[in-house]
Amino acid sequence: MSDTTITxxxxxxxxxxxxxxxxxxxxxxxxxxxxxxxxxxxTTAFAGNDLSTLPDFPAEIRAPVGTIAGVSGFQxxxxxxxxxxxxxxxxxxxxMNPAALKANYKDVRTGxxxxxxxxxxxxxxxxxxxxxxxxxxxxxxxDFRLIQVELSRLTRNALEGLGLSATETERCKNFxxxxxxxxxxxxxxxxxxxxxxxxFKKNPKYVEANHRALHAGNAYAETAEIFGHHFRxxxxxxxxxxxxxxxxxxxxxxxxxxxxxxxxxxxxxxxYPITPASDVLHExxxxxxxxxxTFQAEDEIxxxxxxxxxxxxxxxxxxxxxxxxxALKGEAIGLAVMTELPLVILNxxxxxxxxxxxxxxxxxxxxxxxxxxxxxxxxxxxxxxxxGDCYEMAYEACRLAVKYMTPVFLLTDGYLANGxxxxxVPDPSKLQKFEKATPxxxxxxxxxxxDPETMARAWVAPGLAGYEHRIGGIEKQDITGTVxxxxxxxxxxxxxxxxxxxxxxxxxxxxxxxxxxxxxVLVVGWGGTYGAITAAVQNLQKAGKSVSSVHxxxxxxxxxxxxxxxxxxEHVLVPELNMGQFLKVLRAKYLVPATGLNKVKGQPFxxxxxxxxxxxxxxDK
Amino acid sequence: MADMQDELETxxxxxxxxxxxxxxxxxxxxxxxxxxxxxxxxxxQKLMPSVGIPxxxxxxxxxxxxxxxxxxxxxxxxxxxxxxxxxTVATGVKCARPELQVWVITGDGDGLxxxxxxxxxxxxxNVDLKILLFNNKIYGLTKGQYSPTSELGMKTKSSPMGTIDxxxxxxxxALAAEASFVARAADTDLPHLAEVLGRAAKHKGSAFIExxxxxxxxxxxxxxxxxxxxxxxEKTLKLQHGKPMIxxxxxxxxxxxxxxxxxxxxxxxxxxxxxxxTHNEHATTPTLANVLAQIGDPMPLGVLRSVERPALxxxxxxxxxxxxxxxxxxxxxxxxxxxxxxxx
Numbered sequence: 001m002s003d004t005t006i007t008x009x010x011x012x013x014x015x016x017x018x019x020x021x022x023x024x025x026x027x028x029x030x031x032x033x034x035x036x037x038x039x040x041x042x043t044t045a046f047a048g049n050d051l052s053t054l055p056d057f058p059a060e061i062r063a064p065v066g067t068i069a070g071v072s073g074f075q076x077x078x079x080x081x082x083x084x085x086x087x088x089x090x091x092x093x094x095x096m097n098p099a100a101l102k103a104n105y106k107d108v109r110t111g112x113x114x115x116x117x118x119x120x121x122x123x124x125x126x127x128x129x130x131x132x133x134x135x136x137x138x139x140x141x142x143d144f145r146l147i148q149v150e151l152s153r154l155t156r157n158a159l160e161g162l163g164l165s166a167t168e169t170e171r172c173k174n175f176x177x178x179x180x181x182x183x184x185x186x187x188x189x190x191x192x193x194x195x196x197x198x199x200f201k202k203n204p205k206y207v208e209a210n211h212r213a214l215h216a217g218n219a220y221a222e223t224a225e226i227f228g229h230h231f232r233x234x235x236x237x238x239x240x241x242x243x244x245x246x247x248x249x250x251x252x253x254x255x256x257x258x259x260x261x262x263x264x265x266x267x268x269x270x271x272y273p274i275t276p277a278s279d280v281l282h283e284x285x286x287x288x289x290x291x292x293x294t295f296q297a298e299d300e301i302x303x304x305x306x307x308x309x310x311x312x313x314x315x316x317x318x319x320x321x322x323x324x325x326x327a328l329k330g331e332a333i334g335l336a337v338m339t340e341l342p343l344v345i346l347n348x349x350x351x352x353x354x355x356x357x358x359x360x361x362x363x364x365x366x367x368x369x370x371x372x373x374x375x376x377x378x379x380x381x382x383x384x385x386x387x388g389d390c391y392e393m394a395y396e397a398c399r400l401a402v403k404y405m406t407p408v409f410l411l412t413d414g415y416l417a418n419g420x421x422x423x424x425v426p427d428p429s430k431l432q433k434f435e436k437a438t439p440x441x442x443x444x445x446x447x448x449x450x451d452p453e454t455m456a457r458a459w460v461a462p463g464l465a466g467y468e469h470r471i472g473g474i475e476k477q478d479i480t481g482t483v484x485x486x487x488x489x490x491x492x493x494x495x496x497x498x499x500x501x502x503x504x505x506x507x508x509x510x511x512x513x514x515x516x517x518x519x520x521v522l523v524v525g526w527g528g529t530y531g532a533i534t535a536a537v538q539n540l541q542k543a544g545k546s547v548s549s550v551h552x553x554x555x556x557x558x559x560x561x562x563x564x565x566x567x568x569x570e571h572v573l574v575p576e577l578n579m580g581q582f583l584k585v586l587r588a589k590y591l592v593p594a595t596g597l598n599k600v601k602g603q604p605f606x607x608x609x610x611x612x613x614x615x616x617x618x619x620d621k
Numbered sequence: 622m623a624d625m626q627d628e629l630e631t632x633x634x635x636x637x638x639x640x641x642x643x644x645x646x647x648x649x650x651x652x653x654x655x656x657x658x659x660x661x662x663x664x665x666q667k668l669m670p671s672v673g674i675p676x677x678x679x680x681x682x683x684x685x686x687x688x689x690x691x692x693x694x695x696x697x698x699x700x701x702x703x704x705x706x707x708x709t710v711a712t713g714v715k716c717a718r719p720e721l722q723v724w725v726i727t728g729d730g731d732g733l734x735x736x737x738x739x740x741x742x743x744x745x746x747n748v749d750l751k752i753l754l755f756n757n758k759i760y761g762l763t764k765g766q767y768s769p770t771s772e773l774g775m776k777t778k779s780s781p782m783g784t785i786d787x788x789x790x791x792x793x794x795a796l797a798a799e800a801s802f803v804a805r806a807a808d809t810d811l812p813h814l815a816e817v818l819g820r821a822a823k824h825k826g827s828a829f830i831e832x833x834x835x836x837x838x839x840x841x842x843x844x845x846x847x848x849x850x851x852x853x854x855e856k857t858l859k860l861q862h863g864k865p866m867i868x869x870x871x872x873x874x875x876x877x878x879x880x881x882x883x884x885x886x887x888x889x890x891x892x893x894x895x896x897x898x899t900h901n902e903h904a905t906t907p908t909l910a911n912v913l914a915q916i917g918d919p920m921p922l923g924v925l926r927s928v929e930r931p932a933l934x935x936x937x938x939x940x941x942x943x944x945x946x947x948x949x950x951x952x953x954x955x956x957x958x959x960x961x962x963x964x965x
Contacts, residue, residue, distance in 0.1 A: 244958045261952050288944035298742040302709040309713025462698035465677040472701025
């Protein structure tokens, strides 16, 4: 572990001060693009900027080399002010081959820099990318500053004499490109040099090769004067404290471990590999020293089945998956509702339906979480707003599950899961503590007797003498929990289960409104759209527009104050990465004429798209 | 059986001495009159006091079907889960709390059709579960459709012209999944059933027991050709570890190998042939057990295989203990991650 304090480096060459920048790295999925992006991110964080990242990779592990299908991308926005999104349009695109150029150049802002590896623009590669002529000399890129670099050849030269194979040498070219971008944004290279040393400590030759490639790229950018000048983005006014970089999936896993440690309940994860949720399984599997029991089941149903069993046995139980997995778990979620056992169900949403877009983001599983089961089957639903917020919401899901003896849905999405941001290392002592309640004496206890404040039944795990009892999926007699087919009892139990979930409203803090408490437009968001919505609303507020926003983290039950808030605006806009699912909920519950702003492209909202939606409601178009 | 007696004698003494009635719940048993399940329930309730586990540490988990109502009638902890998924719930219970003894009650439809996948994976992982599969070759609770063990051509409500699905062999599946304890018994021979279940209770790891069970309403007498009183001595072979495979009322028949197949030989009981097969439950490879699994006449009953290998909860706990020793849990350090920076 290193704790780096920022030091500024004097610049020797002309530097232009800019407020923020957006850079995108793109190449074949085997080109090390995600690695390059994460190194740039670490260095940027150490430089004191605020930042937000968006990895964008194909579902295929190694699609045919050089094709559009195989292009992997990583975008980062960094700034001397608060950063809420990975940025709408890159200022710089680093394209490692023709396919990466073709798939990405249209997103670059006019006048932006296209840095391409000229060596890859062979006839064969152009054909693979679907080019009929070479874009580097047909004038089609005239809207941009095209910088052609012989990345492969220059890397080869730099590594000469090391005795590496052609393939090994080729693998270092991403560090050559990274070195160039470090010069472009006046960044120190120490963090990456250190990382290389650590990563390849068993192979000194690779340390030397990657060091050389990074230095050579940096020196080349400076001496060849290819960019003319370079840029500096000053430190952002970030709240003082200790920071780290974190992705949503990491934060989710850490939230679960924190909940286990603070409650003293052993953590059980039953999971089955699925993109983009697998990293939560990976992360939790690494921390067995916290007593975490992870079980990679034979399928999604076994994963949740094991979690329900572990919960019955007294563990803090989780199951983590994505939409298709939730579809398979539906019947078992009903069993957890019926048996009133605590369980956290994580859905890292991806594009659907069916297999859909496994590596892309979407918010189209909200109605599945709210209603996607047989029978009247209410489950609390909460959603994280940012990568870092996944930590708090994972903790909150555990707290609610145990306090109210219910399965709880936690919704995140591919954008939050893989995206990263600087995260103030939290102080767990500030979290609201929870623990398993002690059951009443056996004489006063019945399996389905409820606590008057929470309506939760007592959690009595096997091992306690005198409390032997049976639970199951057949309708329960109120209080005794024995099997009952009585019509009156069934309706009573349906109402009791719903009332218990609704009780959670008493735990929801007042909704924070960004901006004036009344006005023309209120933007209502949930989940991973927080950054784009907040940036858009702040931009328009600066321009004097009457717009405010709220971001809902508790989706079932909804915050008790939401109805009054909605009523204070002329228009309500609900941006979602689906066809209007939360919009339907809001219209049905509050009878408000809300308007949807919907996008289903597997990509997050751009700030400009939200701004346009707001402006059209303001009548500014 | 000598093995069982030895094991029972080494049981730890614990708490007050319980009786079968202590394991009867207050729920009215609601199987059809004459159902084979009653006999199995009674054997299990009588067995429980002798297994040496405190009642509160025993959990019965089931899926869906007639047999799966079983946990409601046991005064232990119990979980009546959903169709086919009992092994998954039971895996969570056992691995979460290794001190619990976990029994799974399932049937041919629940365990081999909708839950077939979970069954084989629980067995291959050697989850310490006692899995009782009640095989009556029919769906009872849904009122008489063919099951994955129904004989080819069997006429049922969903196969009026006879089934066209070949049946599964539950024992062969358990062996293929590397179950560490595989046995077979019938609901008509209660002392033998008790003996087999007693052995299963003492086994560490997955114990799989196929129980021939009669559905009096939808498939009555399905096992009679094998286990009816008049025929069972000639049609079944009771396996005993280390003993030659001899059967028949007069002990005048035996099994021996002929190439890769078995054949039945008849002999003078005073002078059995020397080349009869000898049973070995503990054979390292399941070859002999697989041979026995393929025989239907005589039908082998008893323990086909019983071997030792680490149970899942032991391996899981072992990794956790190791990890804790290597790296004590430090939440603050975990939250900091590999790299931090300070904003002044």
